Amino acid sequence: MEKEIEFNLIERSANGNTEAFRVLVEANQGFAISLASRFVRDVTDAEDIVQEAFIRVWKNLNRYDFNFRFKTWLGKIVTNLCLDAGKSAKLRQTRPLDDAAPHQANENATNELEQEELRSIILHLARQLTPRQQAVFVLRDLEQLEPDEVCKALDMSNGNMKSNLYYARVHIKAGLEKFYETIPQNKR
């Protein structure tokens, strides 16, 4: 969505226009669900977080900082909600590691299934990181946000972001090496 259109929708929404807000929701809920599901395992939990995030957005539209992209702002709210939710015991219950282990994969698995498997492993490893490292890794490496957007979304200095990202990547690499003998090639 173009910036001008987005800002116009935000302004109209801030004035109480729910139809304009609906357009913003429809345009950004895919990103929000994708982001939330990087942190929480269950899609229903992710949907609840996304709903709560949009309500917060609606309540705080008057305080929207037009220096931010809407996506960055929404990402910040979703990430914070996910990190808060992650503190609850319910979401801390992790699946046994074997569930995501590649050795259970069918020998005839398609490339798509392998991708899904790799994705599960990466998310599993990401959940073992500290909340800050996980948030930086998810936003930068999985959601492909620019470094300055990650800093804005997480209220973090560039140095702090880089430090968290470095430790996150070290952990992910070590974890992947543990599952695979080396970093997975196109076809193991």
Added chain:
Amino acid sequence: MKCSEYEQSIYLWEEISPEEKAALTRHMEACSTCAELFQQIQLMKQRVIEASANKTTAPHAAQLTSRIMQAVHKQQSNSPANLTAQIFSPFQLIRYAFATLSFILVISFGMEYARTGAPQKPQPATLEEAVILSSTIIRSSAADRKKRKSIFSQCKTPFTDQLAYLECIKQQLQ
């Protein structure tokens, strides 16, 4: 510089400055270990990007949108501005007016009650009291009639004119 000092730059290749990139490139030209680590990290990043490209989508996106919008509408109806509009709607103002009027009436009644006390029921008179009261009234009426008659008779003579007659009655009454 030692290899360990370049390690962080290898992991953060996309995030480091052009100067840092140039220094690392020069180092890797001479250091196969760091060059190999660099290749591994780049491959890992590529695999992560590919794996994460398959994004989770809401199974019922339209339902989620409508859930969100319902919650938003609920928020909107509970907002202070909306509550103020509801409180000061014409219908509500009429209700407030009637309520205030009722309140004033109740208070007035209470004050009057406190001032005069409870209304007393008329007590039925006994037969004896009724007879005495009636005879008193009849007697006083008869006495009045007699008195009035004597006044009129004293003043009225065949020779008095109207003005003199009235003046006489006035004096008698005084």
